[in-house]
Amino acid sequence: MMPAENRPIFAPALALLRKDALAERRGRTALHASVLFAVTAIVAMAFCLGATPVPGKVQASILWVILFFAATAGLARAFVAEEESGTALALRLSGPARAVLLGKLLANLALLVALEAVVLPLFCVLMQPPIGNWPGFIAVLLLGTLALASAATLAAALVAKARGRGELFAGIAFPLLVPGLAGAIVGTQACLVGARGGVMGPLQGLLSYDGLLLTVGFLVFEALWEE
Amino acid sequence: MGRVNHGVRNAVQWVLLFAMAAVLESAFFRVRTPAPGGSFNAPDATRILFLHVPCAELCTLGFVTALVFGLLYLRTRDPKHDARSLVAARLGLLFGGLALLMGMAWANVEWGAPWNWDPRQTGLALALMFYAAYLALRGAVEDPERQGTLAAVYAALACPAALFFIFGLPYYLPGSLHLKPGEVRLSPEFRTTMFASMICFVAVFIWLHALETRLTLLSWRRAGRLER
Numbered sequence: 001m002m003p004a005e006n007r008p009i010f011a012p013a014l015a016l017l018r019k020d021a022l023a024e025r026r027g028r029t030a031l032h033a034s035v036l037f038a039v040t041a042i043v044a045m046a047f048c049l050g051a052t053p054v055p056g057k058v059q060a061s062i063l064w065v066i067l068f069f070a071a072t073a074g075l076a077r078a079f080v081a082e083e084e085s086g087t088a089l090a091l092r093l094s095g096p097a098r099a100v101l102l103g104k105l106l107a108n109l110a111l112l113v114a115l116e117a118v119v120l121p122l123f124c125v126l127m128q129p130p131i132g133n134w135p136g137f138i139a140v141l142l143l144g145t146l147a148l149a150s151a152a153t154l155a156a157a158l159v160a161k162a163r164g165r166g167e168l169f170a171g172i173a174f175p176l177l178v179p180g181l182a183g184a185i186v187g188t189q190a191c192l193v194g195a196r197g198g199v200m201g202p203l204q205g206l207l208s209y210d211g212l213l214l215t216v217g218f219l220v221f222e223a224l225w226e227e
Numbered sequence: 228m229g230r231v232n233h234g235v236r237n238a239v240q241w242v243l244l245f246a247m248a249a250v251l252e253s254a255f256f257r258v259r260t261p262a263p264g265g266s267f268n269a270p271d272a273t274r275i276l277f278l279h280v281p282c283a284e285l286c287t288l289g290f291v292t293a294l295v296f297g298l299l300y301l302r303t304r305d306p307k308h309d310a311r312s313l314v315a316a317r318l319g320l321l322f323g324g325l326a327l328l329m330g331m332a333w334a335n336v337e338w339g340a341p342w343n344w345d346p347r348q349t350g351l352a353l354a355l356m357f358y359a360a361y362l363a364l365r366g367a368v369e370d371p372e373r374q375g376t377l378a379a380v381y382a383a384l385a386c387p388a389a390l391f392f393i394f395g396l397p398y399y400l401p402g403s404l405h406l407k408p409g410e411v412r413l414s415p416e417f418r419t420t421m422f423a424s425m426i427c428f429v430a431v432f433i434w435l436h437a438l439e440t441r442l443t444l445l446s447w448r449r450a451g452r453l454e455r
Contacts, residue, residue, distance in 0.1 A: 154384060158364065158377055158380060158381055161368065161373055161377055162364060162367040162368045162377065163367045163368065163369070168363065168364065168367055171360040171363055172360055172363075172364055172381070174356070174360065175353075175356065175357035175360055175384075175385045175388055175389070176384050176385065176388060178353060178388065178392075179388050179391050179392070182396075209391070212387055213384070216383055216384055216387065217384065219383075220301070220379075220380045220383045220384070221380075223301045223376055223379070223380060224376060224377065224380045
């Protein structure tokens with residue numbers, strides 16, 4: 001085998017992304033599960049609260065907690081599905097470990113962006129968050145999504161090899177995700193009208209955590225995948 | 228300490244016993260605590276810090292040790308490293324729990340309530356949850372090699388996050404009730420005793436770690452886990 005560093009990464013990763021997109025278009029299991037959960041949660045929240053004004057800080061937490069659990073419903077299956085359908089071995093032979101991680105990460109990112117395309121408009125209409133700093137909010141959203149996707153992908157890879165996959169996922173993903181989630185919530189709060197403190201601090205925190213998670217993830221994934 | 232000469236080991240253990248006794252004697256009887264009404268609401272209760280701070284230190288040490296031996300396991304595939312990593316995580320959890328409990332006892336008299344959502348208090352509780360999940364992950368994998376690999380990878384991912392919550396966040400968020408370096412002037416004897424206590428606790432950690440590792444390896448051998 002060629003040394004891992006010399007083998008191409010991007011082409012196999014994109015091929016994997018295409019394959020997952022195709023499987024998703026045929027089955028739509030992950031997207032359905034996530035969107036269904038998120039829409040139900042937001043609508044239930046909005047109905048229960050009615051016309052009660054919700055402080056912006058609480059709204060930011062609601063948004064990210066819903067995104068976290070919706071992602072848990074969908075992204076957790078990234079590697080479990082391969083193990084269950086018996087295609088994990090074929091995937092292992094198809095390319096270097098890092099390409100597999102990158103491909104799965106891209107697929108989960110795409111899934112999350114699709115989820116947010118449904119969730120955010122609904123959230124804005126039903127909850128009417130007083131967002132004052134849109135560029136900042138979008139930056140927080142992008143970096144928070146990246147943190148969510150990378151943590152969920154790594155946790156999914158860990159959990160796919162363990163028993164009791166579903167129950168374990170939230171517990172395993174939670175630690176990897178909390179720093180990102182905390183940064184995203186604080187950052188979203190900082191973008192609301194009348195918020196104190198800039199958005200730069202949380203953004204720096206999010207960016208450094210994204211970098212840390214991805215670096216460590218790509219370094220250790222090979223050991224996990226070739227296991 | 229498996230290979231250390233028996234006499235040397237005995238001597239070290241006696242030294243540790245006396246050092247620990249001296250530290251405790253100093254912490255609870257000798258050190259004069261700050262005057263009431265000064266920096267602390269309950270000056271006499273500051274004595275628990277001589278145990279609380281070293282326990283928090285060992286918690287961090289345990290999590291970092293688990294990370295280091297986990298990475299060594301990934302590199303060498305030696306089950307001994309896996310056992311060392313597991314034991315370090317367990318000890319980190321144990322001492323973290325002790326630090327949390329003692330911190331709550333101190334918070335109750337000093338800050339008025341056992342739980343104050345202080346960033347460092349909350350951060351430590353979160354970090355402990357991470358390592359509870361670590362043990363759950365190990366429990367969910369039967370194959371020893373796979374268990375070791377998953378645990379090592381998880382430790383590599385969770386340790387930076389745990390350190391962020393124990394060290395990063397309290398400095399990042401305003402309003403921590405914990406003392407920051409230089410915030411309160413402590414007497415030289417206070418600092419010396421604290422320093423000595425921290426060194427003694429590290430020695431206890433190394434000893435416990437060696438013993439627990441031997442026990443774990445024995446139990447693995449008995450369960451036929453080390454045969455390949």
